[in-house]
Amino acid sequence: SALIHSRATNTSYTNSNGLKFDYFNASLPNITLIATGGTIAGISDDKTATAGYESGALGINEILSTIPEDLDIANINAVQFDNVNSGDVSSSLLLNLTRTLKTTVCNDPTMSGAVITHGTDTLEESAFFVDATVNCGKPIVFVGSMRPSTAISADGPMNLLQGVTVAVDEDAKDRGSLVVMNDRIVSAFFATKTQANTMDTFKAYEQGNLGMIVSNKPYFYYPAVQANAKYFADVEGVNAIPRVDILYAYEDMHSDSIYSAVQNGAKGIVVAGEGAGGISTEFAQAINDIVSRVGIPIVLSHRTVNGEVPTSSITGDNEKTQIASGMFNPQQARVLLGLLSAEDKGLGEIRSVFRKATTAYV
Numbered sequence: 001s002a003l004i005h006s007r008a009t010n011t012s013y014t015n016s017n018g019l020k021f022d023y024f025n026a027s028l029p030n031i032t033l034i035a036t037g038g039t040i041a042g043i044s045d046d047k048t049a050t051a052g053y054e055s056g057a058l059g060i061n062e063i064l065s066t067i068p069e070d071l072d073i074a075n076i077n078a079v080q081f082d083n084v085n086s087g088d089v090s091s092s093l094l095l096n097l098t099r100t101l102k103t104t105v106c107n108d109p110t111m112s113g114a115v116i117t118h119g120t121d122t123l124e125e126s127a128f129f130v131d132a133t134v135n136c137g138k139p140i141v142f143v144g145s146m147r148p149s150t151a152i153s154a155d156g157p158m159n160l161l162q163g164v165t166v167a168v169d170e171d172a173k174d175r176g177s178l179v180v181m182n183d184r185i186v187s188a189f190f191a192t193k194t195q196a197n198t199m200d201t202f203k204a205y206e207q208g209n210l211g212m213i214v215s216n217k218p219y220f221y222y223p224a225v226q227a228n229a230k231y232f233a234d235v236e237g238v239n240a241i242p243r244v245d246i247l248y249a250y251e252d253m254h255s256d257s258i259y260s261a262v263q264n265g266a267k268g269i270v271v272a273g274e275g276a277g278g279i280s281t282e283f284a285q286a287i288n289d290i291v292s293r294v295g296i297p298i299v300l301s302h303r304t305v306n307g308e309v310p311t312s313s314i315t316g317d318n319e320k321t322q323i324a325s326g327m328f329n330p331q332q333a334r335v336l337l338g339l340l341s342a343e344d345k346g347l348g349e350i351r352s353v354f355r356k357a358t359t360a361y362v
């Protein structure tokens with residue numbers, strides 16, 4: 001950390017919002033860096049390991065100490081929110097994350113933006129959640145890595161540096177939350193992990209990247225814009241996100257899974273349907289039965305990476321019961337349905353939010 005110290009003009013500063021900066025240079029913009037764990041904080045004894053390593057092992061200050069270049073770009077208030085494999089990120093952590101971002105970044109005029117380090121496996125879910133709940137125009141940037149910090153050519157340090165750079169970039173404002181990895185800037189609203197192992201994994205296949213980064217200079221292809229299907233959820237008075245389960249469809253799918261999900265407390269169901277939302281006859285009948293008796297929302301999504309479940313693929317009785325996910329994939333649909341249920345929206349309102357993500361809407 002001697003190297004870090006040499007880059008800062010002052011040491012230790014606490015702003016009027018109580019945020020602590022270990023190294024502070026009054027001429028630089030300020031950001032909050034919230035660490036949640038993942039491979040970017042991962043370690044292994046084997047420098048060649050890109051699987052089977054320990055996730056969420058390093059603290060954020062240890063990670064930062066290897067990238068003193070970050071302190072040439074911004075003053076960083078670093079917060080260790082958690083240090084977990086991303087499969088263990090809970091909805092209560094996400095609610096807390098949203099509240100923290102609103103109070104410490106949105107409502108503080110001295111803060112330019114935020115970076116969140118996160119495991120990549122579920123990064124898209126957290127990024128989608130924050131994108132739907134934090135809406136102040138300041139850049140909120142999610143970063144992760146595919147190689148643990150101990151690997152040869154670890155990608156975490158460059159991703160974090162690029163994330164910090166994007167978080168203070170004027171051009172990054174008003175675009176919703178962003179995912180920055182592998183020299184690309186992707187909209188959190190559309191981003192999905194497309195490859196389980198390699199660094200070129202976050203993509204918005206249909207919509208494309210928002211921009212790229214060369215020699216740590218971000219370049220955005222187009223001016224800021226929000227997606228047509230964007231829904232902003234108000235979680236101000238929300239204490240918990242209701243449970244929403246995802247059920248994966250397959251040939252000749254049985255209906256036991258949906259009954260047990262409901263029995264076990266699911267307040268909403270997302271089905272990863274075949275093609276444009278296909279399901280077996282048995283399963284379709286179970287949906288109609290559950291909706292008429294229990295009244296919970298059931299959203300039909302697609303197990304293919306891309307595409308849309310149009311309202312027209314749901315016919316007859318099912319039209320009244322199921323909700324077409326439109327272009328939202330199952331994991332996006334789960335987050336959105338959880339937020340809408342937390343806001344106590346009725347079936348009609350939920351249906352109209354999802355309808356905005358279908359070609360029937362435009």
Ligand SMILES: NC(=O)C[C@H](N)C(=O)O
Pocket residue numbers: 037038039040055084085086087118119120121122144145146147
């Ligand atoms: N690349 C990663 O970050 C994967 C890790 N298992 C996680 O999601 O926490």
